[in-house]
Amino acid sequence: MQREAVHHIDTAETRRLALVAGAGACAVLAVALYAAAHATLLPLLLGVAVTTALTSLPLVVAAGHKRIDPFEPPVLVGVFYFIGFPLSAIMAVAFGREFDASQSLAWFPAALGVAAVGLVAWFAGYYWGPGEPLARTLPRLGRRWNGRRAALAVLVFGFLGWAAQLLSVVRGGYLHGFRTPISGQWSTTVAWVASFALVGLAAAAVRHYQFVRIGKPSRVWATVFVAAFALELAYAVPSGWRAPVLETLLLPLVVANYVWGRVRWTLIITVGLLGAFVIFPVLEAYRADLSSAAALSGRHPSTASVAELRQAAASAAGDLVRLKTIAYASSSLRTTVARLGMVQIVAAIVRLTPAVWPFEYGGTLQAFVVSLAPPRFLVQKPTVAVGGQAFAHRYHLIQPGDTVTSVGLTRVGELYLDFWLAGVVGGMWAEGVLCRLVYAYLVGIAPASPSGVLLYALFLLSFLEFTAFADYALMLKIFVVLIPALVWISIRRPVAAHS
Numbered sequence: 001m002q003r004e005a006v007h008h009i010d011t012a013e014t015r016r017l018a019l020v021a022g023a024g025a026c027a028v029l030a031v032a033l034y035a036a037a038h039a040t041l042l043p044l045l046l047g048v049a050v051t052t053a054l055t056s057l058p059l060v061v062a063a064g065h066k067r068i069d070p071f072e073p074p075v076l077v078g079v080f081y082f083i084g085f086p087l088s089a090i091m092a093v094a095f096g097r098e099f100d101a102s103q104s105l106a107w108f109p110a111a112l113g114v115a116a117v118g119l120v121a122w123f124a125g126y127y128w129g130p131g132e133p134l135a136r137t138l139p140r141l142g143r144r145w146n147g148r149r150a151a152l153a154v155l156v157f158g159f160l161g162w163a164a165q166l167l168s169v170v171r172g173g174y175l176h177g178f179r180t181p182i183s184g185q186w187s188t189t190v191a192w193v194a195s196f197a198l199v200g201l202a203a204a205a206v207r208h209y210q211f212v213r214i215g216k217p218s219r220v221w222a223t224v225f226v227a228a229f230a231l232e233l234a235y236a237v238p239s240g241w242r243a244p245v246l247e248t249l250l251l252p253l254v255v256a257n258y259v260w261g262r263v264r265w266t267l268i269i270t271v272g273l274l275g276a277f278v279i280f281p282v283l284e285a286y287r288a289d290l291s292s293a294a295a296l297s298g299r300h301p302s303t304a305s306v307a308e309l310r311q312a313a314a315s316a317a318g319d320l321v322r323l324k325t326i327a328y329a330s331s332s333l334r335t336t337v338a339r340l341g342m343v344q345i346v347a348a349i350v351r352l353t354p355a356v357w358p359f360e361y362g363g364t365l366q367a368f369v370v371s372l373a374p375p376r377f378l379v380q381k382p383t384v385a386v387g388g389q390a391f392a393h394r395y396h397l398i399q400p401g402d403t404v405t406s407v408g409l410t411r412v413g414e415l416y417l418d419f420w421l422a423g424v425v426g427g428m429w430a431e432g433v434l435c436r437l438v439y440a441y442l443v444g445i446a447p448a449s450p451s452g453v454l455l456y457a458l459f460l461l462s463f464l465e466f467t468a469f470a471d472y473a474l475m476l477k478i479f480v481v482l483i484p485a486l487v488w489i490s491i492r493r494p495v496a497a498h499s
Contacts, residue, residue, distance in 0.1 A: 044093070047112025048086040054119040055082040061127065070268050071254050071460060072444075073435035074126055077119075080464070084342035084410070085115045091337050092344065104347040111347035117421060118412045118428040125432025135441035141449045142490025145207070149489040154203045157485075158228060161197025164190050165235055174239055192477050197235075198247060199482060201228040202457050205252050206450045209259040225252075240287040242339070246275055247461045254457040258448045280339060281332040289315040342410040348395040349413045357394060360418045364409070367470035414469060427469075435463070451486040455479070 058074040069075065089108050104111075125131070167190055168174045208225040211218040229252060236244035249271050257263045290312035353359060392398040392407035409417060415427040438459055442452035462475040 041093070043109035044089060044112070047109045047116070048089055050116050051086045051112050051119065052082060054116055054123070055079070055086070057119075057123055069257075070263075070265070071257055073439055073460075073463065074123060076460070076464060077122060080340065081115065081119060081342075083337060083340045085112055085346075086343075088337055088341035088343045091334065091341075095334060104344065104351045107347040107351040108343055110350045111343050114346055114350060114416055114421070114424060115343070115412055118415070118424045121425045121428040122432040125429035126436045127432075129429065129433035129436060131433045131436025131438075132440040132445070135437050135445060138441055140446070141442075141451045142486070143449050144491040145210075145450050145489050146491055147207075150203065150207055153485050153489050154200050154207070154224065154228075156200075157196040157203065158200030160193055161195065161200055162231075164193035165197060168194060192474060195474065195478055196481075197228075197232055198251065198461070199454075199458065199478065201225075201232055201248070202251055202255060202454050204228050205255040206259055206454055209256050210450060213260050237283075240283050240290065242275075242279055242283050243465050245279055245283070247465070249274070250464075251457055251461060254460055255453055258443050258453045258456065259450070276336045277329065277332040280336040281328075284335050284339070286312055342412065345395075345397060345407060345410050346413045346416065348397055349409070349417050352395055353417055357417075359420060362418050364414050364418055365469060368473050411469065449490075451490055454486065455482070458482070 055078040058072070058078045059068075061074070062068040089112060092105055092108065165174075204221065204225040208218070208221040211221060229248065232248045233245065236248055253263055253268060253271065391409065397407045411431070412424055412428070415423040417423075419426070438456065442448065442456040442459070448456070458478065459475065462471065465471065
């Protein structure tokens with residue numbers, strides 16, 4: 001049974017889901033009619049129809065169970081894989097090279113087929129795998145937090161995280177694309193410790209919404225939460241990195257959804273639209289203006305002053321304001337889809353493996369093992385990367401002279417590169433099982449504990465950012481520190497003094 005705090009679909013929500021399903025059916029019918037008139041596009045459009053149907057499966061399951069949780073993993077997988085594969089493929093046909101730098105449009109049907117196989121395996125692992133039965137065998141997390149220890153944990157995590165973030169600024173690794181100059185031995189460690197700032201923000205959000213839920217808001221925790229949120233947003237936006245900005249905006253929504261249980265769909269949709277039509281296009285233009293200004297003056301962008309950041313932001317805003325409403329919306333949509341697109345990456349991998357590059361047979365997973373090892377200033381370990389510029393050049397995903405852009409393999413692409421279709425089936429099934437295990441154990445089976453909500457929020461933000469399985473390593477290294485801290489601040493028995 002699912003916990004009661006998960007959103008239940010009322011009659012209005014059922015109608016909305018029916019409308020979505022009806023719109024999807026009309027879209028599939030339109031694709032079929034278009035394919036009948038354009039026979040050469042039939043394989044591509046068939047792949048679009050199949051992957052679109054698969055990405056809508058979580059909504060069908062939600063309607064059948066008469067409940068919907070906007071932050072359940074399959075819902076998010078459906079959204080991001082819809083953007084990454086069928087929508088990206090349609091945009092490639094409509095707009096051309098912007099969405100197909102590898103010139104592999106003819107291979108898009110194969111990529112859509114690989115994605116369909118991966119989605120079937122993922123949903124099979126999630127809905128019918130052993131994840132939830134395994135979750136029921138695990139010991140339950142503590143139901144309450146000690147107030148003073150929780151406050152101390154927020155203070156310590158916040159201090160460490162902000163110290164690392166300020167170090168990134170001082171050492172020239174703050175701006176987008178320029179984190180590695182911190183130095184090879186320190187960069188991953190700094191990124192790991194810097195992530196503690198989000199841990200502190202998440203813990204503050206949990207405490208704030210705990211008091212809101214019982215109808216006794218705490219001014220102290222409300223102030224700490226708002227201050228941490230504002231500071232993190234103020235740090236993330238000027239960097240030009242989209243992921244930290246979106247993580248900062250989403251984290252309070254995830255926490256409120258499971259602790260307070262009263263997050264409105266309009267707010268969630270608003271944040272999504274804000275990301276698609278403000279954050280993606282504005283930061284893209286801002287980064288381009290900043291890099292161009294630095295290139296013209298012969299300096300590295302990581303040395304930009306506050307005045308130059310402000311000038312780049314003003315220039316980017318001016319460029320976008322001059323666009324008309326329709327042009328701005330079209331440009332924003334194209335930018336967002338291009339940055340979240342996966343079909344062209346997988347198409348390039350399917351097209352050129354193993355003809356140009358042999359199968360890795362698990363070679364990309366070495367980065368995961370290496371990432372879990374102690375930092376380089378303590379032990380000797382190889383430098384291993386998954387994706388990046390070398391991968392992008394090898395598969396012709398960027399221009400030969402491009403020395404800045406990095407490209408991730410995507411999870412489907414990495415699994416195919418390692419073990420062909422067998423890797424896609426096995427890896428996506430395993431990830432589906434893992435996501436069901438994590439969701440059921442932390443927030444799905446019973447009323448969520450504060451520790452469960454905190455762990456799940458951080459898992460979810462990391463899960464959305466993953467471009468390769470090695471990215472799981474950073475999350476695990478955060479949990480290695482966070483889980484003992486949660487054990488320390490948790491109360492096993494109800495205590496009247498603290499809730």
